[in-house]
Amino acid sequence: MELDPKTDLRLTRTLAVPRRLVWECWTRPEHIPHFFVPRPHKVTAVDIDLRVGGRFNTRFEVEGNTMDNHGVYLEVVPEEKLVFTDAYTEGWKPAPDPFMTALLLLSDTADGGTSYTAIARHRSPEARQTHEDMGFHDGWGTVVTQLEVYAKGLMT
Amino acid sequence: MELDPKTDLRLTRTLAVPRRLVWECWTRPEHIPHFFVPRPHKVTAVDIDLRVGGRFNTRFEVEGNTMDNHGVYLEVVPEEKLVFTDAYTEGWKPAPDPFMTALLLLSDTADGGTSYTAIARHRSPEARQTHEDMGFHDGWGTVVTQLEVYAKGLMT
Numbered sequence: 001m002e003l004d005p006k007t008d009l010r011l012t013r014t015l016a017v018p019r020r021l022v023w024e025c026w027t028r029p030e031h032i033p034h035f036f037v038p039r040p041h042k043v044t045a046v047d048i049d050l051r052v053g054g055r056f057n058t059r060f061e062v063e064g065n066t067m068d069n070h071g072v073y074l075e076v077v078p079e080e081k082l083v084f085t086d087a088y089t090e091g092w093k094p095a096p097d098p099f100m101t102a103l104l105l106l107s108d109t110a111d112g113g114t115s116y117t118a119i120a121r122h123r124s125p126e127a128r129q130t131h132e133d134m135g136f137h138d139g140w141g142t143v144v145t146q147l148e149v150y151a152k153g154l155m156t
Numbered sequence: 157m158e159l160d161p162k163t164d165l166r167l168t169r170t171l172a173v174p175r176r177l178v179w180e181c182w183t184r185p186e187h188i189p190h191f192f193v194p195r196p197h198k199v200t201a202v203d204i205d206l207r208v209g210g211r212f213n214t215r216f217e218v219e220g221n222t223m224d225n226h227g228v229y230l231e232v233v234p235e236e237k238l239v240f241t242d243a244y245t246e247g248w249k250p251a252p253d254p255f256m257t258a259l260l261l262l263s264d265t266a267d268g269g270t271s272y273t274a275i276a277r278h279r280s281p282e283a284r285q286t287h288e289d290m291g292f293h294d295g296w297g298t299v300v301t302q303l304e305v306y307a308k309g310l311m312t
Contacts, residue, residue, distance in 0.1 A: 001247070002247060004249065007249075007250075052208050052230070052231055053230065053231050053239075074208070074209065074230065074244075074248060075208055075209050075248070083209075083248055085248075085250075087243060087250065088230075088257075091157070091158060092230060092231070092239055092241075092257050092259060092277060093160065093163075093277060094163075094241075094243065094254070094256075094257050094277055094278065094279040095279065096279050096280050097279075098250070100250075101244075101248050101250050103248060121248060121249060121250055122250060123250040123251065123252050123253075124252050
């Protein structure tokens with residue numbers, strides 16, 4: 001996947017869990033609260049309709065504040081590629097001021113693990129910089145660490 | 157399809173051509189120049205990759221000026237629903253300042269024709285108003301009239 005360094009941020013990681021489980025964690029509502037935001041922040045609601053144009057809505061609690069995030073899936077290639085954004089809500093309603101489009105890319109490693117790439121794409125270099133300053137690398141890094149720990153618990 | 161009168165514009169028409177042909181006209185590059193912009197404006201190039209996330213790029217000549225429009229398909233349901241936008245270019249790269257998302261909805265009429273609905277969705281009431289002031293209803297109306305005439309010529 002081609003990266004535009006002006007507007008994109010990327011995190012790559014190798015996970016010691018099979019791709020199938022990583023996909024399952026990212027696409028089933030019961031799994032999302034276990035990794036999706038860095039602790040001690042909490043996911044309190046998840047609403048998923050896993051299809052192109054279907055909703056991916058989440059609610060967080062961050063320092064006592066409730067944040068609702070409404071978005072849709074743009075592309076769903078099982079166990080390989082998941083693309084979602086806050087640029088639309090369900091029914092292709094454009095959001096007034098979208099923040100980003102996220103691409104999650106999964107492939108197998110030789111030893112049965114997962115090569116994990118997460119890309120955040122932005123409308124402008126300024127939006128990319130804002131996201132980096134908000135702590136993209138730490139935040140998304142923590143999320144994938146939480147995901148790996150949680151997914152390992154599902155392997156038994 | 158639910159309409160938001162604050163941000164959406166809609167044109168509906170009944171066409172005396174079968175749905176299959178209307179779909180073909182909208183999705184094959186050789187047909188697009190015959191109807192896609194109101195005459196005397198001209199389409200001079202079309203590049204289509206008809207899949208979710210695939211490109212829908214067109215070039216117009218409008219009063220001596222060349223205009224390039226780059227977009228992607230968001231949803232492709234053959235002969236029923238086509239959704240495209242300038243909010244992304246191919247590869248899910250967000251556009252800095254998208255104008256609209258277009259939905260084309262087709263269904264059969266009792267007499268073998270097509271019920272045709274085109275919806276333009278915008279990020280704000282201001283963008284909707286700009287589009288209306290640019291002549292949405294006349295422009296999109298002319299396009300569908302040109303489409304019907306051209307598609308009738310393909311029925312022999």
